[in-house]
Amino acid sequence: MENELVTKLKEIVGEDWVLTDMALMESYLTDVTALPVLPEPASDVVVVKPADAGEISSILKFANEHRIPVFPRGGGTGCVGGAVPTVPGIVLSLERLDRIVEVDKENLMVVAEAGATLEKMLKEVEAADLLFPPHPGDEGAQIGGLVVCNAGGTRAVKFGVIRQYVKGLEVVLPTGEIVTMGGKLLKNNTGLDLMQLMIDSEGILGIVTKVIFRLYPRFAGSATLIVSFDDRHAAIKAVPKILQTGVIPLALEYVERDVIQISADHLGMRWPAQKGMAHLIVIVTGSNEDDVYAQSADVLKVCEGLGAVDILMADTREEQADILKIRSELYPVLKPQVADVLDMAVPPAEIANFLDVLDEISRKYRTRIITYGHAGDGNIHPHLPLELYERGVLSDVKHDIYAEAVRMGGAITAEHGVGKIRTKELPLCLDDKSLELMQGIRKLFDPNGILNPGAALP
């Protein structure tokens, strides 16, 4: 990077907080995207670590004036290349804005800086005997990233996604202004809701520096059920029936036995369910033990009536943790053999049909597409194997899958976002006019197009 920029950045944040040495910068140029589709990072970048919103404002004003691209960076836990700097510019790491400002027990809110990790925030919230309900998988994710990616995760079936918990933001706009949106308010209808626009904006409209989330009381108990079926359709058909009983599980995951076995084997652990080929993992939470058992009984009753061949219930903390461990290691275990992990959203009742379509596509391309996901909320993750990339048909397979999902009323990303690897695919599920409006909004916020170029929109 040219000297003038580095000098200016050092002037703003201090000598110690600017990196130009490639060896030190390496970890700032990537994320957890599958390697075959990970975008190539530019080498001509500089990493800057501002201390606060004021310094970020100074950096953005300078960058805006000189038309220098800026790539905001959180925990680097995204899987669509959203934080990768694909052209020369500034990588702006939020890591020093890492304070949990306040856990406000009276208002049931937490105020956190954008660079604090989810792990850190959860610890402080739990210490106050409160609950942050959603749980996007990777606790190394940073708060700001969770918001601009509108993170999802397994608990969305009961608690919804991150959007539902965001009540206030502090944002530095690409033109340098520091603005606040919302506050410690549960209802707020003043003007157009720019805060909602910032959520899931993937770093193109502004840099989030502070977040206010709503909190809830902790739930007292939980149980994890593994319900086995011989048939995929039977398993998926049980999902709305479970939800119609009045029980809203914390999580309602679908996984096939031979797939979850891969993860168990890799970890040297035992997957407890040995019957059936299709499993639902149902986590039930309640206000006390009786409540948990009553809900579990409702789930069991419904599933038995629908042909479940086996039902296991884990109620100790350890048993439940083992099941979750095996489930949550699936992606890391499979990743070396994976070219791209898709993130399809379909109407929940269409999941079984969608899985059948994936089988058809597998047959067509003589491959195996391992698939599992959040059955309770219609979010499915097909894992496209590496060999499709090697055979040069990865895009074809992807387009077939997208077309089927869109035909069923689905979307090409449910929770991972568009990042830098799905921008060209966005027109498959959005009309031209909507894309034009999105581009217009981007231009309005960021007239010189400096913020995270190449991300979020075509």
Add this chain to the structure above:
Amino acid sequence: MENELVTKLKEIVGEDWVLTDMALMESYLTDVTALPVLPEPASDVVVVKPADAGEISSILKFANEHRIPVFPRGGGTGCVGGAVPTVPGIVLSLERLDRIVEVDKENLMVVAEAGATLEKMLKEVEAADLLFPPHPGDEGAQIGGLVVCNAGGTRAVKFGVIRQYVKGLEVVLPTGEIVTMGGKLLKNNTGLDLMQLMIDSEGILGIVTKVIFRLYPRFAGSATLIVSFDDRHAAIKAVPKILQTGVIPLALEYVERDVIQISADHLGMRWPAQKGMAHLIVIVTGSNEDDVYAQSADVLKVCEGLGAVDILMADTREEQADILKIRSELYPVLKPQVADVLDMAVPPAEIANFLDVLDEISRKYRTRIITYGHAGDGNIHPHLPLELYERGVLSDVKHDIYAEAVRMGGAITAEHGVGKIRTKELPLCLDDKSLELMQGIRKLFDPNGILNPGAALP
């Protein structure tokens, strides 16, 4: 209205669906805003009642080309003049788009046209043994209006506001394009979220024609508690303590005894609580009777510990209905003596302080500001008496109240919206840059400024 416009509209929707006779149009020119602040409607308007999104598109294309203002109209239940046509133009009533398209039990969604009333939708949802959780007060409100006003209501403390339930929209843009946003999807992160922007846009960005809402299972039982305190601060302090027990009530309302007595007297009914001056109305719902009693017991225990002087529990349907009837008639009963009903949002823990501030302001202006509201979510409705308007000090009082709310981190509208009577007041709680961005978004969607001019933004 000039003849060419009327002829064109009749061509689009048919002879029968265009009104130009003032006697027939009268009910289309107003809403439920308090009379002293109700905007003056223009008399030179024409009312048009299109049958579907296609006809709305044709109307908007024509209006856009000829720069004719269009005022979209739902149930007319707004209380900030949002639907009042303040300049000559077209009043576009959604009343003929009144179908409940589908109650989808498998996906737990309802699809409704924008002009269907909340009442109609609730009936069909209940007939399917499902629940639409939020409950904005007036069931004559139409579905499209609920969405573009992001309606709130008493149940927000447990279930949040309308935004949380909107999963898909069909929208006609001011330039005539018909676009869909979202779908029967519980997670969707494709591009900037225009759907979230449409929610609470108060009719300035497009006309919503169809809505997909998420549904839930019905709750099995409920109880209504009236908890009495001698002191306002003691009552309000109990609110976070109740929420911290893990019980999230369906509603948690604050009302003072002498105020609720006005409504009871007017209705010739008996308000059951006769001790204390400050009441919390706590509605508890649960998955069965035991659960309802267990939650009620938790609430009672906390409130007794905090100095409650009396606690009444109503568990029959009739007793509960009586309490709600008296509470919900408060505004209609008070309305003839009211100049403006404010809709303040403050952090929930600040409510008692905010009520004290209102008392101070009452003393300063030698008046009485009756106040009650949704204590569980920080939404308070101060009723400014008619005599303040007659004395010419209404604006002064309002500005004092706004300034105090904003100082506490609040907002000038929690659920009613900006409409046409608070646009000039918006800069009191929004910064210039945010307003500039909102204006820019409006211009982007509606380049000729035809849609609901005078509403939502200054």
